[in-house]
Amino acid sequence: MINLNTNAVNTWCPGCGNFAILNALKAVLKSLNEEGLPLENVVLVSGIGCHAKIVDYLNVNSFYSLHGRVFPPATGIKIANPALKLICHSGDGDAYGEGLEHLIFAAKRNIDITAIIHNNRVYGLTTGQYTPTSPRCFKGRSTPFGTKETPINPLEIMLASGATFIARGTSNGLELLKKILKEAILHKGFSFVDVLQVCVTFFNMYEYYNKNVYEMKDHEPGDFNMAMKRVREWDYTTDTKIPLGIFYEKKAPSFEEEFSRSEIPHADRKLQIQQVLEKTI
């Protein structure tokens, strides 16, 4: 029986949506392990924010990075050793604000890593400011009279940027979330999962999501145009139905495959340095 727990004390608020993501991930890791994935091949990468504490709570390799800087180190690790399974956790402030360019480039490269965005649509750890996905007119501590900007639709950005797996789940739908996360991790290429994770303290959306989310049934994830249409059903601000599930999935070469290199011993390197130098004479 594998033990995924560490002795770190969990400091998420009671009822935090992050527990659901943690539990879903544990279940997925156990299931993948049973199916033959050695756990030592897993590396979790996180940014900074409430989401990021997840790496302290799981007894697997981890890389607790900086705010917004989840995908650059994950890309480095994956290229350094393509055998590793990279599972990246990032918040909405983290991935869509401070680190948006890295998210876009990870998708553009189709690097074989999984991005799980803990999207609570509010800054939690800095106690309640708006994020790039907060609804328009959101009243946060930095915008007491309501935001004057519309949110971004991260799924639309990912589809436009070349991500080859795009999905959305919620922290209040554990079974669907497990299914999505497992497929995302198994996907070869850049997989992106936006998880509508509820922050009970600063932006409690449990009831709102329960009322509005639905799981897509009649969808073809291989169809880019249909995916774009479904992605645009909800714009993260208008009161409307919110589709969940896998929006898009496509096979494409992944970035790390370009870098297969064999080891060269020091003596050979020296010889080759001499060859390079001789050519300059």
Add this chain to the structure above:
Amino acid sequence: MKEKTDFSVLIGGKAGFGIDKASSFIAAIFNRLGYRLYVYRDYPSLIRGGHTFSIIRASREKIASHNNRIGFLLALNQETLDIHKERLKEDAVIIYDSDVVKPGALPSGIQSTGIPLTKMIKAENLQEIMRNTGIIGAFCKVSGIDWNILETVFKNSFGEKAGPNLKIAKLAYDKAKESIKITPTGEKPLPVVSGNEAIGLGLINGGLKAYISYPMTPTSPILHFLAGVAEKFSLKVIHPESEIAVMLMATGFAYCGQKVAVGTSGGGFCLMTEGLSFSAMSELPVVIVLGQRPGPSTGLPTYSAQTELHFALNAGQGEFPRLIVAPGDAEEAYYWSNIALNLSWKYQLPAFVLSDKTLGEGIFSFDYGSIKDAGETSAELWDRNGTYKRYLDTETGVSPLAFPPDADAVIKANSYQHDEAGITIEDADTTVKMLNKILRKEKYLLSELDNYESVRVYGRQDSETALLCWGSNKGACVEAARKFSLKVVQPIALHPFPAGQFKKAMVGVKKLITVENNATAQLVRLINKYGFDADEKILRYDGRPFTPDELETEIGRVTGK
């Protein structure tokens, strides 16, 4: 006929005239004649137009700088002659395209040869850019250089496409008259490399596995060079979205045990500082090649400066150890880049190779055989006993490494203050214990620097007057000091500062003259902390490097000699 033993050739024109290529041919010709070289490249920040020139200096001695005064001026346009007229020595030779350049009245000692290159190119139906090889033909004839040498150099470079270039060069060669003799030295040619290439090769010798960089003058040529040889040396060379990504991506490689370096200049390094602090906290070693150029801000992008010493010393939030080395020529660039990589892994900390445009883009005769092989040192690895702790607190502060995947180890890197296992902590005792662990490494790193010649001394050892220099100023200082029989002190390791070796180098020195490419004497501000001060400061901050001849004038001024 006069013989030349140390001479400089300036070739100039507009960007797009092929000045760079022409200067590399001239350098190659001198190399075949057994001369030692330094090539200075001066170009504005644009693609086409603007004035660009190179000075190729050749000497029988090993050199690491160019001279301001020139013996040969190769002018492909009027501007080149007008701008550089004042550099001409009394007996200089001018060679020019007589279709576009009017030399006007020249001092009596100056010889000039005009060749109608533009018309000849048209008559032969060749490309206009080939005026650059044409003028080299004329130059070789005027200076008595054998045609075969030029032919070999062109054939080596152009291969089967050498024909048209050889044609115009031969026409110009035959039209010109021999008036000076540049004779072979009898020495063997040496490899010719840029400082940037030397840095790249030194890193490779230290076991570099990955190089990550966002293009920025003056270090982009390292990116280009290593991308070109990536297959040969099994390197992973990546150009990501920004310097922020560069630095963080590098830490990912280090996490997997792959030796990694990044390259940038001041502006790009601004973006790397959060990653620098992270590298120190997570103890993921990264070598940063920091090529300096004049600031503040965008400043003079394609020129040179020594302005980032205190930036490198102090960059990044929090308190943490780092290594900073500043090599002064191609051999030192190779050797110390290798050492920086080795020590960054031995002590698991960020290390800087402080370069600048003068060193990085300057081209040198490279005496590879004279360089000690610093080799590749392997990092301290986990002995596989007990439970693995990534940040185990040890006597030296260095924790043994394990890399994923390892079935017996859970490897946790962390930007937060953390316990030995890498789990985030906030309690007072662990905070102090773990910060002490990181800081302790610097003490051992400092004593390690005593294994190397971390402070170098040149010139007359018992001179009471000494020049103080660092980085690319070394070449000009060593030469200029010779004329005045002065001592030269060059600290290469700048942090941790090898105060013991520096003190020893300063024994007997009563007057210290600092020579720096900055406005505030940054090295003096550093040695002040160790109880030393400079009596005189020769500072240049116009973006141009010191040259021995100009420096001699300055030294004369401050010493009254």
